[in-house]
Structure formats: C-alpha cells, structure tokens
Amino acid sequence: MSRTDERPAAEPHGHGLRLCTWDADSGADVEAWLRGRGDPEFRRWNTPMPWDESFEGARESLRRRAESDAEGKTVAFRITDAESGLTLGQVGLSGIDAYMRRAVVGYWVLPEARGRRVATRALDLAARWTFTELGIHRLELDHVVGHAASCRIAELCGFPAEGIMRGAAFDEGRHDAFRDAHLHARLADDPAPEGI
Incomplete structure (x- = not known):
C-alpha cells in the first residue's frame, strides 16, 4: 500500500500555523468556509463548480469535501493560528494520483488574514x-494569469x-468561458x- 492510501492523523504545524481538518458539523467552520468562498477577491480569481450561496449550501460543500478526502481524492486543511485556533483560510490538495505520485495544491485566505504571509x-x-x-x-499549483x-x-x-x-x-x-x-x-x- 502506498503512503497516499494511508492518511496520517497528525496535523501539520509550524510557522505559527496548524493545518486542521474542516468539520461540517461546526457552525464556525461552515461560516468561515462560506465567508472565504464568498469573498469578492476569491470570486475574482476562482470559479468553483457549485457556489456556496447559503449556510446550508456551505455545510453540504464541506460534507462533499470530507467524502472526497475519505476516498483519497483530495485533502482539505483549514488553516488556523496555532495559538488561538482562529480560522485563517484553506489549503488543499486535489487530483491526487498515487500511481504517478502527483497532486495539485490550492489555497485561499480570509480577508482579515491577508498581508501576514499566511498563504505562504x-x-x-x-x-x-x-x-x-x-x-x-510532483506537486503542481496553478493560478489565473x-x-x-x-x-x-x-x-x-x-x-x-x-x-x-x-x-x-x-x-x-462563468462556467461557459475560459x-x-x-x-x-x-x-x-x-x-x-528558505526564509518562509
């Protein structure tokens, strides 16, 4: 069994941050997810397939993400301040290919956490x-030109x-133009x- 088939329980931490799993049953997690994905700056650069337009829609989106994580297709981390536990954003993997040992990483940061090197x-x-x-x-990252x-x-x-x-x-x-x-x-x- 490859290491990509065995998800470790340990939460990555360092640089004053802790990467935690999202909890669809936590109102605070759902609210942070909804705010992050509804932020105008997020929407300027990202067009996800479904928009999370409501609290319940965001909860369902988090549940789908957890199912995808459990299937080994993705890994979603809630970025938190290591000391306070405050949610700062999201970093996650998609397109995980255990055979080719390749994945794609993406991230977003809540408006109040920007300018503090949280994403970096x-x-x-x-x-x-x-x-x-x-x-x-190989870990790939892409962003809009x-x-x-x-x-x-x-x-x-x-x-x-x-x-x-x-x-x-x-x-x-849009979903009809690229x-x-x-x-x-x-x-x-x-x-x-160096120097992160």
Whole structure:
C-alpha cells in the first residue's frame, strides 16, 4: 500500500500555523468556509463548480469535501493560528494520483488574514507534508494569469513557473468561458525554500 492510501492523523504545524481538518458539523467552520468562498477577491480569481450561496449550501460543500478526502481524492486543511485556533483560510490538495505520485495544491485566505504571509506559510507546510507523509513526487499549483499575489507566493515556496496553460480555468463567475492559467510545480527533491 502506498503512503497516499494511508492518511496520517497528525496535523501539520509550524510557522505559527496548524493545518486542521474542516468539520461540517461546526457552525464556525461552515461560516468561515462560506465567508472565504464568498469573498469578492476569491470570486475574482476562482470559479468553483457549485457556489456556496447559503449556510446550508456551505455545510453540504464541506460534507462533499470530507467524502472526497475519505476516498483519497483530495485533502482539505483549514488553516488556523496555532495559538488561538482562529480560522485563517484553506489549503488543499486535489487530483491526487498515487500511481504517478502527483497532486495539485490550492489555497485561499480570509480577508482579515491577508498581508501576514499566511498563504505562504500554509503552502510551505502543506507541500512539506505532502512530500513526506503522502509520498508525492510532483506537486503542481496553478493560478489565473494576472494573479500576481499567487505567483509571488508560489515562487517564494519553491514552485517555479513552468508555463501557461491555455483555457485552463473558468472565466470570472462563468462556467461557459475560459481563461489562461500559470502552471507552477515543486518536486520532492527540489531544494526547500528558505526564509518562509
């Protein structure tokens, strides 16, 4: 059995953060998920398949994500402040391919946590965990062309740009039009970034 088939119970932590599982039965978790995915800046750069327009819709979205996590298709982490436990955002894996040892990572941060390097620190934690605990060799990250903040975060965390993927993301707020995305990737044997 590969390491990607055995999900460790330990929560990644460091850089003043702890990455925890989301709890669809927690009102606070559902509220944070709804606020994060409903934030105008999130919606500017992301168009998820279903929008979470209500508290119950967000709860159902978290339940579906937990089922996907249990099936080994994804891993979703709630980014929290290690000291206070306050939710700061989300970092997660999708497209997990245990055979090819490849996965895709994505993240978002609540408005009040922006500008504090939360995304950078959480991405680094998630990447290190993915390489060591899941045995992934290639971790990909993509973001819509023009999202300069995501580009900087990726490069700070050792994900150099590899090119442009044409028509790889939905256009803002639409499911019938597409826009280009930058592709970044970090390999398990790449040098670890410094100064995170």
